[in-house]
Amino acid sequence: MKSFTYSRATSVADAAKTAASTQGARFIAGGTNLLDLMKLQIETPTHLIDVNHLGLDRIEPTPEGGLRIGALVRNTDLAADKVVRRDYGVLSRALLAGASGQLRNKATTAGNLLQRARCPYFYDTNMPCNKRKPGSGCGAIGGISRSLAILGVSDACIAQHPSDMAVAMRLLDAQVDTVGADGVARAIPIVDFHMLPGDTPHVETALKSGEIITSVTLPKPIGGTHVYRKVRDRASYAFALVSVAAVFGKDGGSRFALGGIGAKPWRTPAADAAASSGAKAVAEAALNGARTTHHNDFKKTLVERTLASLYRHKEARS
Amino acid sequence: MKFDTPAITNPIDKGRVIGVAHDRIDGPAKVTGSAPYAYERHDAAPNAAYGWIVGSAIAKGTIAAMDLRAAEAAPGVLGIVTHANAGKLGKGNYNTAPLLGGPAIKHYDQALALVIANTFENARAAAKLVRIDYAPQDGKFDLAAEQDNAVKPPDGGFSGAADSAVGDFDGAFAKAAVRIDQRYTTPDHSHAMLEPHATTAAWNGEKLTLWTANQMIAWSVGEVAKTLGIPKANVRLVSPYIGGGFGAKLFLRADALLAALGAKQIGRPVKVAIARSQIPNNTTHRPATIQRIRIGADKNGVIDAIGHEVWSGDLPGGGTETAAMQTRLLYGGAHRMTAHRLATLDLPEGNAMRAPGEAVGLLALEVAMDELAEACGVDPVELRIRNDVQYDPEAGAQRPYSSRKLVECLRAGADRFGWSKRNAKPGKVRDGRWLVGMGVASAFRNNLVGKSGARIGVDATGKVIVETDMTDIGTGSYTIIGQTAAEMLGVSLDDIIVRLGDSRFPASAGSGGQWGANSSTAGVYAAAMALRAKLAEKAGYPIDQAQFDDGLVKMGNQSQTLAALAGSEGLWAQDSIEFGDLDKRYVQATFGAHFCEVGVDIDTAEVRIRRMGGAFAAGRILNPKSARSQVIGAMTMGAGSALMEALEVDTRFGLFINHDMAEYAVPVHADIPEQDVLFIDELDDKSSPMKAKGVGELGICGAGAAVANAIYNATGLRLRDYPLTIDKLLKAQMS
Ligand SMILES: Cc1cc2nc3c(=O)[nH]c(=O)nc-3n(C[C@H](O)[C@H](O)[C@H](O)COP(=O)(O)OP(=O)(O)OC[C@H]3O[C@@H](n4cnc5c(N)ncnc54)[C@H](O)[C@@H]3O)c2cc1C
């Protein structure tokens, strides 16, 4: 870890301005991802701006009937929130499928959205990695890639987005609320928030320099049966090989988002449209354009099987 | 004391303290955080500086240039150790590659420098500023690709002969009515113990003290002396508490050597821990294997020919994974062969991990037995019973087992587990989304014994003190040693003080190969016998008439207290147990039977263990509570080897790429729902005066195979490449 300076932001606008005007500055929320990466010098901020004391830890209804979740709401608190459990069950279930109790107590809504890749080559600073060191090459391509992505990947990077929460957020059409260095607020639809790697896998989100996330807003509840199914190598405390967030609507309209397989949380209109044709059709639509390695080609089958399991589950319930 | 004839009735047989379940006597110190571990010896070395290891970024080659200037100029840096300034270093007997590399580099993350600073953070930050230019060379990293180049390794060491042959294996196998011929693979495994390798080192003139995490104190004193080129008498190792080892801490490793070199260089104590992410590549691991098993049997499953070949790899000069050893001993059959072949690989150093040989050998053999059972239409428990043998099947009836209760374990275990409810047809049992299956496997692990010494005394207050360099790696050594002393001297466990893990104490067998509990308590037994003689003599009672009870030495209706006999000076005795050839004349081994029930998701092929159960025969069980802990921990490790554990080799760069606990998965609580352990009554009078055997490794042996066999029973899918992960199950299902 490199030494760094630290300050506590006094307001959202102050945080954004300081971040943009201080070379090498980063926000710190729960620190569960950032600090690990700093210890390994994968991240080397020279200044940390603590955003924990800005009152961004509230969950409030919006005038539109939705829910505004403060950027600093802890994953544990969000998963346990009464309204979330009642109206957005998929989000609660996705959160509880992630990490461990201790980590969720620290991890925040914004931090979770911004957590970085879980590619083993990204984590070893002796290895080539375009995401960590642009232009150095991708160690995972041609290497060990069993856990990595099959959708939205490029010749530069095949890392998957590791978040569970973000998959549910994508399913629910959340929007990310921010304030920029100029003090101007904007709302970014979640679909546009995470970037595909293309030639620049180190650019991961639409956030601009200094821009701070203040909240994540959910639209009105959509009803239906909410499920989150996470398939992994052990029963708990592991990232997803494949995860599926789904809402099965009463009218037959359903929606699906996939985790563990995409460079970002993955949702396609075609897959939602195929809902009434069953798991196989949904999988086919969702996996359109998939690019696999011989280590991770099983993920295509696994997506289909996981969807099949959810359909079965749904039938068992209704 | 020489142990060369079978034990007769002795004071241990009383079973007043020994054989009774006790909480760990070191438990309160551990849970209150007052048990000092190697990295936190602020008491002993309050001004220790911090060292951080710089590991090699390449797998093979040389250092072309090393630039330390930026690191030396970094805040707080006190010194940097490299091959250029460390002086001439020897190499120990137990490590294959030098623990401090350079200019030659033997494996990825081999230590090339130790950066020492006033704080941990400064040392770690400065380590990143060490610039090393490399001249890389091509290496060999792929066991499968090197299989055909593997050679017969030299005989000897723990491994015995590389090959064995009895009768006419080829002829008998060719003629057999039922033949199994399969290839199995197991990956490299990491010990993944809780406490990383760690050492605090301090010099006092020529004298070096290492507060370290080490399973084998006497071995490692010798290794330190040899590597540093100093007399053994100048080396002290102190290792009273160890946060797990599993074989990772059998030897001197880079933490201890570099802490010693660092402390010398800066003239101040230095402490070093090997970072979690460095452990898989810097230290040792269990080597991967390729195994071929051939079994020829008659229609009833009775084996006539059995063959087991094993290929593994290691650095030049390294050792073999002796995975065919149990096949020499476990089942009958007139015609037999085993062979081990060793390939040269430039991966990090392979070495012992919990039950070396058997742990992975049984992952193959016990699946092959399941395949044979199915091919013959014989129940897998019954098949194993039919092939039981009460003597060494290679040597013949003149070399019987000292005790062997495999059949009893299979029967009692099956009964308790409800094996009779198993449906022999695979893929037939459903419970909701789960396909459910049961599997069985035999457990087998050699019983090794080794010379072990102790010193035991009574002080003026009547407290009994035991000192030996035996280690407690979380196994419960403190407690069983205390129980032994209490039993021998007729006092309560509360009156015993046990001191372990200091090279100033008599040399013990140490902790490894499940020899520690039996050997070290036998050493305490020997010393206690000597003390009993001294106490009786002081009391004026003939030793054969003296009774040791209630803190008293008694004869008839006379008695004297231990405290009075000890006097203000105290009374001490020292002895060691030395083993004769009973382990040559008899085969000594421990046995068990593992049972497992799994559920496999009908869609996603997720495997979840529903129950594990086992019955084990391992001589006298000294402390049923800690023995059970050992067995369930080992069963958990076996489940890990079946379902998830694998160091992934990147054959381009020559390293284990998943080198942290996020990527190297070991089971968590949610993976292990219910474990049941039954110990079968057994006393082994040829093993030691304790009539005990090892139990710390037995539980892993066969556990993973029971999981694999349960998966087959649940699904009809036979997988032979461990770990049995979702991707492999899905592929097997589709083909
Ligand atoms: C062992 C382990 C297992 C895990 N398992 C899982 C799992 O199974 N599933 C899963 O989904 N996740 C898992 N995680 C990841 C975990 O969810 C994230 O580490 C956590 O959500 C990050 O939140 P944080 O508040 O700690 O972020 P931090 O570490 O504080 O920050 C992360 C990033 O977000 C930036 N940031 C933080 N707040 C803001 C803000 N308001 N505006 C702009 N930028 C901001 C920081 O600058 C930093 O770049 C695991 C983590 C660990 C360590």
Ligand code: SF4
């Ligand atoms: S997949 Fe992405 S994160 Fe992994 S090595 Fe390649 S560029 Fe780096």
